[in-house]
Amino acid sequence: MIHTLFETPSAYRPSDAEMAAPVPPVQAVLFDFSNTLFQMIDLETWLRRVGSAAGRLAVLDEPGAVAEISEQLRAAFRLPSVVSLQEGRDLSSAQHRRAMWGWWEQVDFLRDAEEAAYRELTAPDAWVPYPDTEPVLRALHERGLRVGIVSDFAWDLRTHLAHHGLNALIDTCVISYEHGREKPDPQLFLKACAGLGSDPRATLMVGDNPVRDGGAAACGLRTYILPAEHRTGERGLTDVRRLVI
Numbered sequence: 126m127i128h129t130l131f132e133t134p135s136a137y138r139p140s141d142a143e144m145a146a147p148v149p150p151v152q153a154v155l156f157d158f159s160n161t162l163f164q165m166i167d168l169e170t171w172l173r174r175v176g177s178a179a180g181r182l183a184v185l186d187e188p189g190a191v192a193e194i195s196e197q198l199r200a201a202f203r204l205p206s207v208v209s210l211q212e213g214r215d216l217s218s219a220q221h222r223r224a225m226w227g228w229w230e231q232v233d234f235l236r237d238a239e240e241a242a243y244r245e246l247t248a249p250d251a252w253v254p255y256p257d258t259e260p261v262l263r264a265l266h267e268r269g270l271r272v273g274i275v276s277d278f279a280w281d282l283r284t285h286l287a288h289h290g291l292n293a294l295i296d297t298c299v300i301s302y303e304h305g306r307e308k309p310d311p312q313l314f315l316k317a318c319a320g321l322g323s324d325p326r327a328t329l330m331v332g333d334n335p336v337r338d339g340g341a342a343a344c345g346l347r348t349y350i351l352p353a354e355h356r357t358g359e360r361g362l363t364d365v366r367r368l369v370i
Contacts, residue, residue: 139345143326151347151369153323154265155314157332158276161351161360162262163252163285168195172234174245179238194234201231214279215301221279247280249288255360262294264366271321273297275314275330277307277337297321309340318346331365 156162165171169191176182184190201207207228214224225243229235235242245251265272272295276282279302286292297320301307304316318325325345332338333351342348349368351361 139326149324149327151270151329152327153271153273153318153321153329154365154369155273155275155317155321155328155330155341155346157330157334157338158274158278158282159252160333160353160355161331161338162258162274162362163254163282164356165246166251166253168198171245171251174248174251175235175238175242178241178245181234181238184234190234194232197232197234198228201228204231207231213307215277215307216305217302218279221302247284249284252282252285254289254291255356255358255362257359257362259289259291259294261362261365262291265369266294268369270369271296271323273299273317273321275299275308275317275341277301308334308337309343311340311344314341314344314346318344329365329368331362 159165169185172191172194173182173185176185210224210227214221222243225246226239229239229242262272274282274295274297276298278300282300283292283298286295286298297317299313299317299320301313304313306313308314314330315325318328321328328346330338330341330346330348331351332341332348333353335350339348339350347368349365
């Protein structure tokens with residue numbers, strides 16, 4: 126296993142001179158997408174969109190309906206059959222659809238409405254930026270830093286960037302489903318660095334998962350891990366500006 130790791134084309138091999146030289150300043154920043162730059166709309170809003178599309182909106186007006194559906198979703202997600210479907214779900218769109226179908230068919234409100242549910246999950250406005258996302262991306266852009274996204278995602282997240290007018294602030298996107306790889310695979314981080322024309326040692330990765338996003342450190346990138354919180358206000362991205370001064 127160790128031998129295989131170091132035979133990979135993406136293995137990080139700093140030279141003796143690089144190891145002895147001062148650490149270079151940050152010239153580029155990579156971000157995770159989900160729960161770092163963007164979050165999905167709240168559950169009730171999504172359910173109401175699904176209900177409207179599937180002709181089930183009246184169900185949600187019953188007392189306690191949203192709470193019951195939420196509990197069913199949580200319980201179903203713990204089922205062994207559903208858990209197994211989630212493994213590698215972001216490697217392809219087809220795998221992700223199977224994973225979602227297998228989960229949602231366990232939930233009364235979503236059963237037989239899976240197509241509508243998926244359409245509302247992937248709609249351009251179904252994912253929204255945190256309040257501090259645009260100001261931080263714009264500040265990095267104005268400082269002349271190159272900015273990219275490395276995300277485990279099963280469809281083209283660029284549609285969400287474009288919907289919110291942020292696509293011009295992102296120089297490259299490396300998305301798992303387009304490459305058949307998930308983080309912490311080093312190929313994804315290094316491909317993003319190549320897309321930005323940046324040295325991994327001069328690149329910062331920002332995310333919320335210490336295993337997946339923190340894997341960038343094995344490629345020579347610096348990493349900044351945000352708390353894995355379900356934030357409804359600012360995400361805490363302002364700290365990134367201080368890290369690149």
